[in-house]
Amino acid sequence: AQSVAQPEDQVNVAEGNPLTVKCTYSVSGNPYLFWYVQYPNRGLQFLLKYITGDNLVKGSYGFEAEFNKSQTSFHLKKPSALVSDSALYFCAVRDGGAAGNKLTFGGGTRVLVKP
C-alpha cells in the first residue's frame, strides 16, 4: 500500500522568506511524486512532479522540490514566498510498480504568507 504524510497542518511565513512544505511517503516500488496547490473554492492545480532523474525538480510559480530516497521525502520549497502563495498544498504519490495511475494524497498543508 502507498501512503503520504504531510506533518504540518499549517505553515506560516513572512513574505520574502523561504517557504518549505514537508512531505514523506511510503511505497513498495519506485515512487512517482506530485505536488498540487488549491486556491479557495478552486480545483487542484499541478505544480511539479518527480518521476526519475535529477533529484531537484523545478515547477510552476518558482516552486521546486527535492526528492530524497533515503529519507523518503519530497519537500516543496520556494526561496522567497509571496502573499499570493497562500493556499492549500497537497503532496501525492503513486507506486510505480502498481497497476493503473492511482494517486494517494496527503491531508494537505495550509500555507499562510503574511505581508
Added chain:
Amino acid sequence: NAGVTQTPKFRVLKTGQSMTLLCAQDMNHEYMYWYRQDPGMGLRLIHYSVGEGTTAKGEVPDGYNVSRLKKQNFLLGLESAAPSQTSVYFCASSLAGPGRTQYFGPGTRLTVL
C-alpha cells in the same frame, strides 16, 4: 480548450435522494477519476476509469456508481444519498501510463441534509 469541467457546481440533496455528477474533458485523455475531498483527509479516490466502457473501484467506492459510456465523459451517481456523502467532489483526467499528470476540474460541492 476548457480542460476538465464539472456539472453542477453546487447541489443540496435530502437523505435518500439520487443524483448524477457529470465530468467532461476535452483533452482526449484515456484515464478519468472521481475523488472526494473532506477536511483534513486530503483527496480520496472513489472510482476511476482507464478507458471507455471500463471502470474500477478506488479507496472509498461504497454508495457510489460510475459510468464511462463516452471517452470524454465520466459520470458519478449517488443512488440513495446519505449525510456522510456531504463533501466536495473532484473529477480528474490524465493520459494513459504511469507518472502522467492528473488534471482536475473545479469541483462540485454537495450537501446532503
